[in-house]
Amino acid sequence: MGNLQWSNLYSVGIKLIDQQHKRLFAIMNVLVEARENGLRKEKIEKILADILDYTQYHFSSEEKFFKIHPDYEKHCKVHKGFVQKAVEISESYSRSRGDISEEILDFLVNWLKSHVLHTDVIFFRELGYFRYENEEESVKETGELGSKIKVLIVDDTADQRMLLRMILERENYDVLEAENGIDALQICDRHSDIRFMVTDLQMPGMDGFELIRKIREEQIHYMYIIVVTVIDEKASVIKALSKGQMIFSQNRFSRKN
Structure with missing residues (x-):
């Protein structure tokens, strides 16, 4: 599995949130590299904990921006669901023999990409924050990324x-x-x-x-x-x-x- 590469396609138009998304990508890449390098179980447990802690911090920051959105509660429910799943993954890994399956990595990476790329961008766009001047630019970059x-x-x-x-x-x-x-x-x-x-x-x-x-x-x-x-x-x-x-x-x- 390759590293997550940041692109302006992921930008929501708010510097603070974009910085937090980049940080989440960076922590996830540490996890990907740790698994590929066969690092000790304690190291991977620490990375999983970092992902969970930073994700919760990011969610609390993000939710302050879209409290006025009509689907605010639904978005918060999505956040809580991910935290619950991430906690289950972390606890399951702690009880395991030390391997972290490709399925777990796939879930974390795909969730992060889809949440940032689709859900967050759409939410902030509906609140009036725009990264792209027109839809064609967004579609063009999506195609270039092969998404x-x-x-x-x-x-x-x-x-x-x-x-x-x-x-x-x-x-x-x-x-x-x-x-x-x-x-x-x-x-x-x-x-x-x-x-x-x-x-x-x-x-x-x-x-x-x-x-x-x-x-x-x-x-x-x-x-x-x-x-x-x-x-x-x-x-x-x-x-x-x-x-x-x-x-x-x-x-x-x-x-x-």
Whole structure:
């Protein structure tokens, strides 16, 4: 795994927050290098503790800026979720034999990148802080970094997944697939950088309603959810819309803001 490279693409337009993000990147890179160099367990435990401490400090600083944002509480919930997960990782590592798995590193690195690149930039932009003069500059730099937006398709019908995959990959999205809600949650746990989920409602094991509920209650990163369904039953559509999802049914888009 390579180091996290800072880019102006990550800038939110506030010097203090940008400095803290850079510091988080630097601490994460120390962890990546420590694992690759086979350092002692005590050293890696210290780095994990530093990540947790500095992240909590950063969150407290950041939250002061966007208290007026309408989704302030949701953003704070995302922060608390990450802290809880980071504590679990640190405690689990302390009880282990000394190895830190690639999966743990992937989670921490992907969460940091997706949180800073997508969530924070969007939040501060909505509050009036801008790094880019126009959207084209942002899109251009994203392309140069080779960053693809990750999308998860959840549908128990293979043909439907294949069709959606073809459409999304043609638009240069990075596509993952799940056959049901249970598989989708496992994939979300492994890939914290998923930005969109396209899901059916009627699936065995765990239907789309339950999947959406769990994602909204338990997720530690933001994800836009689009429901694609042939259900034309009014109550079901209202139930999905009440959770703030976009519905695509019978060639119509509807949305509750």
